[in-house]
Each structure stands twice: as C-alpha cells, then as structure tokens.
Amino acid sequence: MSLPTRRRQTSDAAIRASAPIFAALGDDTRLRIVGRLSADGPASIARLTVGTGVTRQAVTKHLHVLSEVGLVRGRHVGRENVWELQRQQLYQARQSLDAIAMQWDRALGRLKAFIERE
DSSP states (O other), X not given: OOHHHHHHHHHHHHHHHXXXXXHHXXXXXXXXXXXXXXXHOSEEHHHHHTTTSOOHHHHHHHHHHHHXXXXXXXXXXXXXXXXXXXXHHHHHHHHXXXXXXXXXXXXXXXXXXXXXXX
C-alpha cells in the first residue's frame, strides 16, 4: 500500500471517528454550552443555565450527550457537579476538518489543472 493511500485511510478513519462529535455539536444548545465552557472554564449546571432560557434538566441532558462523545467531563465539587471542556476532543475534530479541507484543496487543484489543459 502506498504512503498516500495509507494517509488517506488514516485521514478517513479520523474523520469517521469525529462524526459523533460533529453530530453532538450540530445542536445549537450544545454548541453554546461548549462555547461557554471554552470561554469561561468549568461551570456548574446552574451557571450554564443562567441566561439561556433552557431548563436545568435540558442542560443536564445536553451535557450528558456531550459527555458521551468525550467533549465534556463532569466531576463532583461539594454538592455540585462541575463540567469542563475536554479540549483534546475538539483538537481531534479540528484535525478532521483540516483533513477534509486538504482533500477539497487537492480536488480543486486537480480540477484547475484539468481545465487549464483543455
């Protein structure tokens, strides 16, 4: 197997592995939660609920979805459950987006070369 083929297979596998992350982030509420955790750091459910117009129960459900794909992690601090962003998962998703962008760049480069030859 050639090196470009191995790279493409590795890239394709990474993209498939990131699909659940993108699916979780496809919900506006979950995306806002990730944004708040990214900007403000670890937060309780009560703090994440303030100003959102979303119930604590709904925020809890969204946090569990994010937790299932590894984007957030909850831990008990006293009587509260504090949630924090797992940046490594976002980094891996970003690498998948970069791989997709490179694939498109190569495809557009091939199309441009083809058109210029004609």
